[in-house]
Amino acid sequence: MHPALSVIFFTVVSGAGFGLVILTAGLGVLGGVPGLGATGILTALLVGVVLATAGLMASTLHLANPRNAWRAFFRFRTSWLSREAVFSVLFYPCVALYMFGLWRTDGAHGIGMSLVGLLVLLLALATVFATGMIYASLRTIPQWNSPLVPTNYLLLSLASGAVLLTGLTVAFGEPPAVAATLALVLLVTAAMAKAVYYFWIGKPQGPTINTAVGPTRARIKILESGQSSDSFLNREFSYEAAAERILRLRLVVYLCAFLLPFVLLVLLLGTDGAALSLALALVAPVLLMVGLLAERWLFFAEARHVVNLFYGRQQC
């Protein structure tokens, strides 16, 4: 699949934003984010909302006819893209109400505030899940048609949210023990899920050219594609990255998205110096974002659409 930059940016950035909101609201409902006061929690929520919004805005850039984008809310019953749009729009009034409440009560969570916080958390989770399901629901792309895909989207969103929360806690000059520990656990879990995904897509197991062109076990090869230059189908679906490049980018993913942030956060937990803490806590999210952009680029570049079978690929 052709890796579209607007969609890569959207899924990574809004995933991190929603992850930050999920963790902040979740910890808030459980009794407050350790180390952060009302101002800190409000800042975390605001950063999360800004990131989510930036991502959602970017996602409209890949529409060929954005004038009709408002119609995307009307097929909630069948379309995951529509569900994503509805959840993300419902999220805004809820998170605004939650932030207003936090500001009024100075961070105290009564029953009402807990319910609103829970609603914010659920809507953010639902949005990220719907993003993953847009891809996982496509039977035409074997590398995406798996429960591992929404799992990865959720775990990476939560892990990046936790690393951001750690950075914010340190920026407010507070001890980041709880946020950093949470981030470490989520990073390890997300890394394992991603490793399972890479292992799972390693071997082509989708439809073959034999069932696409004709029910025969004989060898089939394309003689003539019937077109003198690439069409929309080739430009959209036939993107193929060199194996060496894929391998190198996977290394970037493992290093920047998982290993280095993990090491930085472990160092952060062990250090007392304020300047060093701040440096560690700010470098970790930057590295993570670089790693996740590479991860999302690979997610598209490694996906093989079955329409390629008609252009001569033997298996998808």
Added chain:
Amino acid sequence: MKLGLVIDTDTCVGCHACVVACKQWNTSGTLGPLTDYQPYGKEPSGVAFNRVRTYEVDTYPNNKTINMPMSCMHCETADCVTVCPTGASFKRAEDGIVLVDQDKCMGCNLCAWACPYGARELDEAVGTMKKCTLCVDRIYDEQLPEAERQPACVITCPTSARTFGDLDDPDSQVSRLVRERNGYQSMPELGYNPVNHYLPPRHKPHAETTPGASLPSLTERFKSWLDKAVVR
């Protein structure tokens, strides 16, 4: 009704007449125009509803060339319709034709991603998704003589490799062809249940030969050789 096409890969010669007829009819049809990009440039391309690709099946001496025209299969389980967030893509209840409402489409490409057969192509100039309409603006046109109320690709095919009809009706010509000639669907394992069917090549692996007369006996052959060899 399940309107669709049955395409005979045994008689299709890959002449692309259906591709041209389709483009000619539909570029001014309900979903038109079918934009061309750089039509006189170095790499001309453009939107098409119908494409013919050619394959070699098996290896020498059993190899065979097969032409496979592909347009929308008007699937019974059309995922392109369920993934559409705007409701622009729809499948007509009365005849099963899958269409795109050009006034509602926002050009997100998700339906093209969901289609295994490459039937949907984004018109980059207009910004909406375009696809085969099964010539919905021909087959119901009562101004046309009844014999011409068929898709443009079917009418134009010089070898009559394409047949149009109702695959829900067991007595229709298309249903009979599928039954008698072992018609198959492309990628049935994906579960889209495409309505269009393809007919495999007829099973005639070698040219027919007639056995010659049996050889004369050895004495006869020796005598005829002797007649030719000995010159008086």
